[in-house]
Amino acid sequence: MVSCRNLRKRYGTGDAAVVAVDGVSTSFAAGEFTAIMGPSGSGKTTLMHLLAGLDTPTEGEVSLAGTALAGLDDRALTDLRRDRVGFIFQAFNLLPTLTAEQNIVLPLRLAGRPVDRDRLQRIAASLQIGDRLGHRPAELSGGQQQRVAVARALLTEPSVVFADEPTGALDIATGRALLAGLQNAARQASQTIIMVTHDAAAATYADRVLIMADGRLWDELRAPTLESIMSVMASVTVTS
Numbered sequence: 001m002v003s004c005r006n007l008r009k010r011y012g013t014g015d016a017a018v019v020a021v022d023g024v025s026t027s028f029a030a031g032e033f034t035a036i037m038g039p040s041g042s043g044k045t046t047l048m049h050l051l052a053g054l055d056t057p058t059e060g061e062v063s064l065a066g067t068a069l070a071g072l073d074d075r076a077l078t079d080l081r082r083d084r085v086g087f088i089f090q091a092f093n094l095l096p097t098l099t100a101e102q103n104i105v106l107p108l109r110l111a112g113r114p115v116d117r118d119r120l121q122r123i124a125a126s127l128q129i130g131d132r133l134g135h136r137p138a139e140l141s142g143g144q145q146q147r148v149a150v151a152r153a154l155l156t157e158p159s160v161v162f163a164d165e166p167t168g169a170l171d172i173a174t175g176r177a178l179l180a181g182l183q184n185a186a187r188q189a190s191q192t193i194i195m196v197t198h199d200a201a202a203a204t205y206a207d208r209v210l211i212m213a214d215g216r217l218w219d220e221l222r223a224p225t226l227e228s229i230m231s232v233m234a235s236v237t238v239t240s
């Protein structure tokens with residue numbers, strides 16, 4: 001569903017240049033839930049942005065939902081993202097003048113697609129924001145805003161969902177509900193989930209964990225457990 005080959009991203013030039021992603025090749029199957037882990041600065045967010053077409057690689061290729069991103073103009077890329085991709089990022093990008101519910105249904109409205117009210121209610125209830133739907137973002141806590149962004153990403157049933165630290169601002173119970181929701185989206189709706197996290201407990205919800213170090217893939221775990229993740233993370237050495 002998503003794949004990349006020899007992906008490289010360099011920021012800046014000369015002495016100030018930073019190679020954030022340094023030759024990554026991997027793929028993410030339909031219905032697979034992958035967590036990306038690694039030390040701060042190891043390139044996790046940059047890799048995710050490249051895979052999502054939010055940033056352009058210095059070298060290498062990305063294919064998203066069967067389409068090579070390099071061949072797309074801005075308009076085609078925007079259409080592909082709107083139709084096939086959901087985002088759960090740290091910046092929730094909620095529109096301040098709209099209510100939570102209006103924010104959640106906005107992508108469907110923009111695409112001219114009908115809103116399944118039952119599904120909306122189910123997703124909102126599972127994320128524990130069912131009683132906050134009439135509120136504007138400024139009237140919601142950070143964690144509630146995050147869950148509104150998650151509901152917005154899941155409602156359209158995109159083929160691929162990118163999540164950047166989705167449990168960061170949540171209490172443990174709500175975080176688990178969110179992770180179980182992502183796991184269900186992968187298992188039941190065959191959505192491909194790609195999640196960056198620092199939280200090993202969160203990563204155990206994934207089918208596999210990619211561990212990055214210095215912009216490269218350091219290791220890959222299938223059917224990860226807390227123990228196996230902690231063990232690999234402890235083995236990561238950072239050279240720069």
Ligand SMILES: Nc1ncnc2c1ncn2[C@@H]1O[C@H](COP(=O)(O)OP(=O)(O)OP(=O)(O)O)[C@@H](O)[C@H]1O
Pocket residue numbers: 011012018019020038039040041042043044045046047
């Ligand atoms: N726009 C940018 N311009 C210059 N350097 C950047 C830019 N974005 C990221 N970097 C650098 O690229 C490297 C990888 O950053 P990235 O944000 O991908 O890491 P990360 O693993 O997601 O880190 P964290 O866990 O701290 O969020 C870092 O050294 C960072 O300083």
